[in-house]
Structure formats: structure tokens, C-alpha cells
């Protein structure tokens with residue numbers, strides 16, 4: 001009984017493999033140390049670091065991510081019978097599944113799980129900052145809390161939740177039965193919980209969690225206690241996950257579009273994820289490299305960032321920001337796509353300047369690689385880099401501005417339906433514009449030098465990431481909720497959620513501009529008496545934001561279970577995902593639709609985006625075509 | 633109004649089980665080949681970041697180069713030749729697969745694999761006789777970082793070649809079934825090409 005369970009892919013085997021993995025790492029560490037006669041032979045930190053790298057692989061193997069490939073690699077004939085495609089009960093969501101719709105929901109739910117944990121940490125940060133002096137936690141713990149907060153929300157929420165939404169929607173939108181590589185897709189997903197759990201486990205490490213911010217600057221991160229290794233390695237798994245998904249999106253979008261779906265008939269969400277995926281594939285290896293170097297410095301005594309050995313500390317920042325500036329667009333472009341979908345549908349108008357919208361995405365991708373050092377104006381890098389970076393940063397605001405103006409023009413004279421998705425979308429436009437403005441201000445070297453490392457930066461990043469990314473995420477979740485669940489959410493609760501968040505978001509973050517300019521430093525658990533009043537107001541407001549999130553959670557859970565049935569196309573949208581049932585059939589389509597027009601021809605009489613052939617008669621033999629495809 | 637002009641939603645609750653519809657092929661590029669090419673772009677960027685480290689440490693902070701008492705250029709040069717010839721045999725294997733020449737395919741893949749293994753062996757041997765370690769200096773770290781990263785890619789490449797070899801020997805590769813050889817092959821060519829860049833920047837320049 002037990003043995004049979006352990007042989008099958010699943011949680012039992014994952015547990016067994018993980019334990020085995022720890023033992024292997026123990027053997028590896030002591031064995032190697034003995035071979036090179038390092039004393040002492042047993043070293044806990046060494047075992048831990050090797051385990052952090054390897055045990056996840058054992059876990060992934062145990063849960064079943066590699067079974068198919070290993071069968072293939074052992075030279076056997078592998079026939080895909082689609083046994084692990086589609087969910088029949090909620091239990092299937094806890095297994096390796098290859099259906100993009102299941103994976104999309106897995107992604108979204110797991111991301112929101114980490115969002116709530118990360119959000120809780122934000123509440124702790126605000127509780128500590130409610131008054132000057134020490135309230136609850138010592139400075140080191142404080143550093144740990146804000147570091148894990150930012151890391152979780154960036155790497156385990158914003159980036160993957162967009163991948164989740166896109167996973168669900170894109171194959172449907174372009175008329176594909178699934179993603180190009182369904183098993184790689186499953187692997188991408190399963191690397192996420194691994195990364196997230198690892199980040200959380202760092203709190204148990206001796207010396208506390210990683211505490212050098214989400215940026216983990218060297219040499220701080222090289223000298224920090226072992227908790228830092230949890231960051232260094234978890235980020236590798238999160239990064240590998242997003243590279244694999246990005247590659248999958250690109251191949252899917254390039255090779256699997258329905259007949260007639262030319263690039264300029266693709267919905268902008270598809271364009272947005274296409275651009276994002278390019279960014280991911282090109283930029284993410286840089287953060288991987290930066291963390292490889294940190295781990296080499298930490299564990300094996302390399303000298304990349306050790307000045308006394310000739311290393312270069314600033315090099316970390318260059319490599320890190322060469323990823324992390326593009327990464328801020330990785331965290332924003334998919335949201336741009338969501339907004340275009342929601343606005344066009346809810347304003348009943350074609351997106352204004354469709355082609356400019358697509359081209360400006362590509363422009364952002366290109367320009368995004370030319371601005372990284374605007375994060376380093378005060379780092380001590382060569383002075384001559386500053387002005388070029390200031391100019392390129394100002395230039396990148398142009399394509400961003402084009403998008404904002406196009407959205408406003410889309411709204412202009414539209415028949416606006418101000419329901420929940422639309423509220424979030426319009427709220428986004430306002431908030432993101434403010435964040436963009438503070439961004440351009442920060443690009444100006446003199447101003448940036450003045451407000452560097454102050455709460456002005458915190459204000460900027462939250463206007464773009466919360467008012468920007470998160471608002472688009474909410475818009476998207478509300479918008480596609482009926483498609484994913486087949487049910488409608490509660491509109492009144494949705495509106496309440498929006499207004500509470502919108503108002504108290506602004507009370508929380510707008511004053512940060514002010515106290516930032518006055519010099520309140522970021523990433524410090526204490527501050528001068530003069531900032532006390534504002535901080536109290538900010539903390540109180542932030543708690544309301546936190547509470548409003550519970551309304552969202554309640555609404556989602558209750559509506560999913562017992563909301564009114566939504567129907568296939570509650571928003572009267574033209575794009576393909578709305579032309580199939582809600583939730584969609586297990587293989588998306590009976591026959592691939594043909595695309596005959598643009599995606600946003602709202603208000604054009606008789607306009608159609610895609611047509612469906614009458615469903616073909618039942619295929620003669622099960623196993624014809626793709627269902628029995630054998631891998632080469 | 634506009635939505636009404638769309639044929640009624642095709643939906644069914646999955647009452648009968650059948651496979652997915654066959655996806656439309658919207659590009660002439662094969663998806664596996666495109667996938668590996670994109671992955672190689674990622675890999676190039678990974679190397680790029682290590683080259684950035686090389687640049688900063690060698691040029692910007694001018695830590696002395698080369699690390700130690702000069703690098704064994706001749707050995708590395710021989711290694712270069714070995715890896716390049718393995719690319720040739722790899723290509724030959726590929727061509728044989730398309731011609732369904734099973735014998736040539738087997739010889740080709742085994743030779744390629746052994747050449748790769750030899751490269752790795754020589755590289756490790758070189759490491760042991762260099763006279764410096766990563767702890768010696770930043771340039772030494774860069775040396776080990778770049779060559780080690782490349783070495784790791786050789787290992788991955790060899791694993792992939794191993795899988796292809798298994799399938800070849802089981803007779804599963806032929807003119808209609810050669811992606812499982814072609815894709816590892818493309819990766820192998822990348823690993824070889826990358827060595828030329830690493831070799832030039834580390835040993836020659």
C-alpha cells in the first residue's frame with residue numbers, strides 16, 4: 001500500500017524523495033570535504049546550501065515533473081494519453097497537470113497565497129513604523145521583514161500572477177488547444193511554491209531571514225548570515241520558472257495562432273505578454289548570474305565582490321539592475337495588456353491606436369535595456385554614465401506616455417460601464433500616471449541625489465507596483481473570474497473593495513512623497529520625531545488597505561462556490577476566450593476557430609473577430625492526430 | 633449588438649473524452665527548434681553577465697590578468713580543436729539521421745559524446761595543475777567562473793547527447809523522428825561556439 005503510493009508521482013513520493021535528497025546532500029558534502037581533506041568533515045552550513053540547491057530537484061522529481069521526460073530519455077515509446085490534462089476535482093489542482101487552464105489557476109492561487117503572506121509582513125512593517133522608536137521588533141528582524149515582504153511580492157506575486165493569468169487566457173485568445181510545451185509549463189509552475197517556501201523558511205535559519213532588501217547588494221549579501229542563501233537560491237528557482245514560462249509563451253504565440261490570427265489581429269494582452277516574455281528571456285539570466293556569483297563568493301570563497309581580492313562591488317549593481325530595471329517592465333507590461341482588454345470591452349470602443357500600442361510595447365522592451373544605471377546615481381559609479389542614463393530614462397517615458405494617452409482616448413466618448421473591472425482599470429490609469437511622473441522626476445540626477453534612499457522612492461515604487469501592477473491584476477482577476485469559474489462575483493463587494501483600496505492606498509502612499517523629500521530614510525526601523533504624525537496616518541490607512549483585501553478574498557471564495565452562473569460571455573467581448581463556455585471545455589475547442597477581423601471592433605456593426613466551424617462529427621478513432629502523438 | 637453577430641458559444645461540459653483539436657501551425661519554424669533557440673538566447677545572456685564580471689574585474693578595477701603565472705594556452709587550444717571536431721561529428725550524426733543511416737548515426741553520436749567527455753577531462757586536469765584557485769584573486773574567480781560555467785554547459789550537453797544516444801541505439805531516431813537528436817545537437821553546437829568566445833577572451837586576449 002505505502003510502497004505503491006511512493007512509486008506513483010505525488011506528494012508521498014515527493015516527501016520520500018525530498019528526504020532522500022537531504023541524505024544525498026549530506027553524503028555529498030561530507031564526502032567532498034573528506035576527499036579534499038577539509039576540516040571538520042561535517043559542516044551544517046555546507047549541507048544546508050547544497051540541500052537548498054538540490055532537494056527542490058528531488059521534490060520536483062517526486063511530485064512527478066520529470067516522469068514523462070525520463071521515460072522518453074530512457075528510450076521508451078511515450079504516448080501522451082492526456083491522463084494528466086484537466087482537473088476533474090479540486091484534488092487535481094494539487095497534482096502535476098498539463099492543462100494550461102489548470103496551471104493558470106494553480107499559478108494565480110499560489111501567487112495570491114504568497115501575496116497575503118507578503119501583505120501581512122507589510123502590516124508588520126507599518127506597525128513598527130507607526131511611531132518613532134522601537135515598537136515590536138529589533139532592527140535586524142525589521143530588515144528581514146521588509147526584505148521578505150518585497151521579495152515575496154515581486155518574485156512570488158506580481159511576476160507569477162501575470163504568468164498565471166496569461167497562462168489561462170492566451171491559448172484561448174489565440175485559438176490554441178494548449179501551450180506549446182505543456183509539461184514544461186507544469187514544471188514552471190511547480191518551481192514557484194519551491195521558491196516561495198524557501199524564502200519563508202529563511203526565518204528559521206540561524207541568524208534570521210535574509211535582510212538585505214530585495215536588491216541583496218553585495219558585499220552585504222556575501223557577508224550576511226546563512227538566511228541570505230535562501231534568497232540567493234530561491235530567486236534561481238523563481239527565475240528559472242519565469243524563463244521557462246516566457247519561452248513557452250513565445251513559442252506558443254509564434255507557432256500556434258489560429259488561422260487568420262496575424263500579429264496585428266492579436267489582442268493586446270497577447271502582445272503584452274509577447275513583449276514581457278522577450279524581456280524575461282533576455283534579462284532574467286542576469287539576476288541568475290548575479291546570484292550565482294554571490295553564492296560562489298559565499299560558499300566557495302570566490303572573490304567577485306571582495307575588494308581586497310581585487311573584486312568589484314559595483315559590478316553587482318550593474319549586473320543586478322541590468323535585470324531589475326527590465327524586471328520592472330516585466331511587472332508592468334502584462335498589466336498594460338489587461339487594461340487594454342478591459343477598457344475596450346467596457347467602453348465598447350476599439351482600442352485607440354492599436355498599432356502604436358503594440359509598437360510602444362516593443363519600444364519599451366528595447367529601451368528598457370538602456371536605463372539600468374538610473375538606480376545607481378549615488379553608487380559611486382563613473383560620473384559620465386549618469387547623463388546618458390538620465391536621458392534614456394526620460395525617453396522611455398514616451399512610449400509609456402503613448403499608452404496612457406491611447407487608453408484615455410479609448411475611453412473618450414465611450415459607453416462606459418463603470419463596473420468593478422473598469423473601476424480598477426481607470427483607477428490604474430490615474431495611479432500609474434502619478435507613479436510615472438515621480439519616476440521621471442527620479443530620472444533627473446539632481447533630484448534623485450536628493451531623495452535617494454528616502455521614502456520618496458518607496459512612494460514611487462508603490463504607485464507603480466501597487467497602484468500600477470496590482471490594480472491591473474485586480475482588474476484582470478475580476479474580468480476573467482467569470483471565465484475561469486463559470487460564476488459571477490459580487491459586484492457590490494467588488495466596488496467596495498475598489499473604493500476602500502483606492503482611497504486608503506492614496507492616504508498611505510501619497511504622504512510618503514512628502515516625508516521622503518523631507519528626508520525620512522527608507523529601510524530603517526526608526527525615524528526622527530518630526531515624521532511621527534504622517535507615519536501614524538500612513539500606518540492606520542495601510543491597515544485599512546490590508547483589511548480591504550479580505551473583502552476581495554471573501555468575494556472570490558464565496559462567489560466561486562455559490563455565485564450566480566455567469567454564462568459564456570458576460571462582458572459581450574469579441575475575443576476568442578469569451579466565445580467558448582465558462583469554464584472552457586477541457587481541450588478548449590472542438591475545432592480551431594478562424595480569425596477574420598481585429599479583436600476590438602466594438603461598435604462596428606456586424607464586426608466579428610473569430611468564427612467557429614460547426615463542430616465536426618466525432619473523430620473516428622480516439623487517438624487520431626495530436627492525442628496519440630509520439631514524441632520524436 | 634456586436635457580440636450577437638458571433639456564432640453561439642461552442643461549449644460542452646466535456647461529456648465525451650477525446651483528444652484536443654490539432655493546433656494550427658502558424659509559423660514554419662518547428663516549435664521544439666524555436667524553443668531551444670530561445671533558450672540559447674537566455675544562455676548567451678547568462679554568459680554575458682559573466683563576461684560583464686570579466687570586464688569589470690579585468691578592465692574597470694584592473695585586477696591583474698592573467699591570474700597566476702600565465703594560462704596553459706596550448707592545452708586550451710587543443711581542447712578547442714577537440715570541441716570543434718565534436719561539432720563536426722554532431723553535424724554528421726544529424727545528417728545521417730535524415731538519411732536514415734543507423735550505423736553512421738551510432739558512430740557519430742558516440743564519437744561526439746567521447747570528444748565532449750575528453751574535453752571535460754582535460755579541463756578538469758588543467759584546473760588541478762593551474763597553481764591558483766578561485767580564492768587567489770578576483771581574476772582567478774573570473775577565470776573559474778567563466779570556464780566553470782562553460783564546463784557546466786558541457787555537462788548538460790553531454791546529458792542531452794546521452795539521451796539522444798539511448799534513443800538512437802533503441803532505433804527510435806530516423807528521418808521522421810529526429811527532433812530528439814536535432815535539438816540536443818543545436819545545443820551542442822552552441823556549447824562549442826561559446827567555448828570559442830570563452831577561449832578567446834580568457835586565453836588569447
Ligand code: HEM
Pocket residue numbers: 215328329331332374375393394396397400435436437438439440442443444448451452453457460461464465468469
Ligand atoms: C516612466 C516610467 C518610470 C521611470 C522614469 C522610473 C524611474 C525610476 C528611477 C530613476 C528609479 C531610481 C530611484 C532611486 O533608487 O534613486 C526608480 C526606482 C524604482 N522603480 Fe521606477 N520608473 C518608472 C516606472 C516604474 C515601473 C513601471 C515600475 C514597476 C512596475 C517601477 C519600479 C521601480 C522600483 C521597484 C524602484 C526601486 C528599486 C529599489 O528598490 O531601489 N518603476 N524608478
Ligand SMILES: [Cu+2]
Pocket residue numbers: 324325328371372374375
Ligand atoms: Cu529602473
